[in-house]
Structure formats: C-alpha cells, structure tokens
Amino acid sequence: MTAQSFELADQLQTPVILMTDLDLGMNDNMSDPLEWDDSKVYDRGKVLNAEQLDAMKERYGRYLDVDGDGICYRTYPGTHPEKGAFFTRGTSRDEYAIYTENGDAYVRNMERLLKKFETAKSYVPAPEFHPAREKTREGIIFFGTSTAASLEALDQLAAEGVHIDAMRVRAFPFSQQVEDFVEQHDRVFVVEQNRDGQLRKMLVIECDIDPKKLLSVRYYGGMPITAREISRQIHQLRGGATVTPIRRKAG
C-alpha cells in the first residue's frame, strides 16, 4: 500500500496519507512475505514532456481539464524554454494558472476538484469483503488494525449463530461499493478505535446514510481492540445477551 500511495499521489496530484497507529507501529505482527511484481512500471500520472508541449496546438493550461476526469496535465520545472511553466499559488486562479478574482473561474475550479474527488474513488484501493456463511441483513465495517480482531469476533458470533457480512474499508474517498454495502444491509456495525466514531460520521456525511442505520462499536482504552470486546458490544447493540453464560460442568 505504501508503494501504491506514492503512485496515487502522482496520478491524483495530491498528498496521500497512509494511515497507521500505535498498535501497528509499536507491536510485532506476523504477516505474509511482501512480494514485488517485477513487471511493475511506475505511473507518474499526467505529465507533459517537451515534445508533447511542442506538438500541442491548443494553449497549455495547468488547471484545464481536457478529458473530463478533473485531473489536469502538469509539467516538471525546466521542461521547455517557452511552454508549460506555471505558477502554483494559494489564491484563486483560472485554468491557465493566472491570478484572477473572477468568481466564475473560481467556481469552475472548485467543481473540477469535485470531479477529481469522484475520479479518485475509482483509483484508491477497493474495500475487501468477507461474506457471512449464511444469508444475513446485518453488516459490519472495520479498517486497519481493527481487522484481525473483527474477523475473530465474526467467527465467535457465527459459532453462536449470529451471521454478519463484513467489509474492510481500505481508502477514503469511499467508493460506490462502500455505499452499496450499507445499502444492502438493514443495520451495519462500524468498528473503530477512537472516541468519536469518526469513520461512522464520515460514512454518514459522505454517503448520505441514515445515521440510525450505522451502529457504532468503539474502543479507545489504550490497548488494541479485542475480538471479545467487539462481540460484547455487538451483542449489546443487538439487544441480546451481553454475558456469555457459564455452563456448569456436569457432575
């Protein structure tokens, strides 16, 4: 994912934040060996070189969306003596990177960024699905270091007859698949390790979801979240038993 982040940053021309946490950073974990595909070619995204600039009939515009995906062509500094240089500024500018206070030009650029945000949804890593063994109307969403504990909790719950479809979110902005997953279930548990239920709130805002449909499973006690904690909270939210009955040994 780290290598992919660099490539996404080039393709989308935006910083990419790779999320980690103390659990991942401070503890040793077992993982499958990292593999590298030798046929991999780096993709630097939309970059024009000197020949391409010379061959262009139209005027080059740093913020001109020529193919409708909201991502514009860039040039590296020093590429061409006469063409392709631009000034990256914090103030409003037009499609040709020229300073302007024209409101229409500002709105056009803001709407292009919306389009780019939509494009980004199909570029970022897709969610991973773990369907329940039996058909169910309940779902669970988790990410990052909550993944292993969540999958273990699902095994525990399945053993007790509670079946839940699972989805591991791997990126923001959320793709259509994320929206569809919530749409396809009556209620969805959202597991996360922070006080405020930030993933749940982002899902509500970004995907325009009825907040009542998303039930928050949160843990923020400082230790890594456990499968037992997730199962306990899910039982509680489903209105079922919160304590596993102790079976008295026969005899």
Added chain:
Amino acid sequence: MSYIRPNFRHPQLTVNELGYSRRDYEGGLSTLCAGCGHDSISAAIIQACFELAIPPHKVAKISGIGCSSKTPTYFLGKSHGFNSVHGRMPSVATGANLANRDMVYIGVSGDGDSASIGLGQFGHVTRRNLNMLYIVENNGCYGLTKGQDSATADVGSASKKGVPNPYEPIDLCTMALEMGATFVGRSFSGDKDQLVPLIKAAISHRGFAFLDVISPCVTFNNNDKSTKGYEYVREHLAATGTVDYVPMRQELTADFAPGFSKEITLHDGSVIHLYKQKDGYEASDRNTALQAIQAYKARGQILTGLLYLEPDDPDFHEIQGTVSKPLRDLDEGDLCPGSRSLEAINANLR
C-alpha cells in the same frame, strides 16, 4: 497611475550571451504599493539572472506567504513558481531541489515568514546547506495584514501606528551564521549596485546562500520612528566593502575595476572580488562576521555587504550522496532492486 505595461520594446534591446533580453526575465505587473522596496529586489533578481545568462526556465522560484512571497509572480515569468504555505518555503524548496538538482532555486521569504512562523524551517534548511538562494525581504512588519510589528523589528522602533516595539529583534544573518550557512549577506533594496552583484554571487554559490535585504514598507513602516524606513536605513548603513562578481567564463576578458583587496573563487569557477574591505574585514571567518554584526548594531548601524562565505563546504546533495542525475529522471531500472532482492531480504529475516 497606469496598470497597463506597454508591449513595445526597443528593437535593439541588449541581449545576453544566450540571446535572452531583460524582458525574458520579467514577470507579471506588480500589485504591491508604489515605492515598495520589494519591487526593487524583484528588479535586482531580474537583472542578476539576465546578466548571469541563466535560461529562465531553468529557475524555480518558491515562496511562502506575505507581501514578499507575492513577488515571484513579478519576475521570471517563464519559470515554474510555487507560492507555498506560510513559513514552509524551505520544505518545498528542499523537495524540489532533491527531485532535480540541475535547476537554480530562488526562495523568497519575508521577516514574518522566516523569523516567526517559519523559524524552524529556516533553521533546518540552513544547516542542511541546501543549494539555493534564500532572500528575506525584511521590512520589520506584516504589510499584508496592515503593518503589525514583526520579529525583526528593533526595540523601540515604531510603525505607522506609533507604538514602540518592546521585544528584542531576531537577526536572521546572525542566526544563519550560527546554524552553518555557507553564504551570508545583507543589503538594502535601495542599493542596487550592492544588491545585484550579491544576488549573482549568491546564485553562483554552491550551497545555502542567505541574503537579508532590508526593504522598507512604504505604507506601514516608513515613518520617522521606524528603523526600517528609507530615511533611517540610508542614514545608518555601513558596508563590509564593495562586492563585484566575475562569472567564470568572463574572467579573462572582463573589464573589472582594479584594486580589489581579496578574491574568492566559487565552486563553479566564478570569482568574487572584494574592494575596500573595512578594517581588514575577513569574509571567510564566521566569528569575524558575528562579531562585526553585533559591533555595528551596538553603534546603531546596519552592516551590509558580503558578511561570510565558505565556497567549498559540501551541499545537501553531496552530504546525502545522491546520484548526479536528477532523481525525478530515475526509473524502475535505477530505483527498484526487484523481487529477487526482496526475497533475499525476507530470507534474512526468517
């Protein structure tokens, strides 16, 4: 006042050895106040780049936020520019420089940008000896937000509002010297004869070249109680000596003034001639520079000129041991050791 610049240029406009005229180094029309010192500095940068015959597209200009940081729009219109976040110009310059070491990097900052919000970045880019020219256009106030005192305002100096500044000023030249800058100079936006050769020498220097240029804010900090106004600065200027810059390729033929007291050869072979050095001022000695700045300050004077120069210290690329090819041109073949190397690393961990 007309805001339209005529397109007409004299048909026999002088060109430099690459065939570029001064016009090729100009930028957009300035929107700063009439008489702003910053515009004089932009003109000096244009002049220096024209005389050095640097291809305009081989310069990258980077700035932070503030009146000073607006100026890269007003020079070198054929160069890539980046108006970055407040006080964060050094980070952007470092990234750009690492990606392509073959460009000339000109960073423009202000006293607010460098001495307050960006003080940390200023310190670290200095000690890394990043190959760039770092100019601070120092007016002692925040002109863009109506003239509040900045961290370089002298104690007792008052801007237009009239309230004397109670805090000790930060001297960026002293800081740069203490943090290992290899080229430190100070100048005044109103002294083009001194500023242009200093900029030329600073651009030609391999390593971190810092120039603190006092540049009066005509709107908010040019009154009789300010120590950064035109009048005060003119009356209190002192110079280490006169600087002349001789490019490597002109050395044998150039008609330079005789009588220089010292000659410093830069890493690219060009030469700096120092004339009329004050009391045997030694620009190669860091301690001399620090002491001289303090001594002149104690006498109420502003010491300008080339304060310190060490032409041979390794720059950031040399310290890092990077390859000579610009990093941005490296591909999979250069960068990726491949799956077999990865397997060997994995095997080592088992």
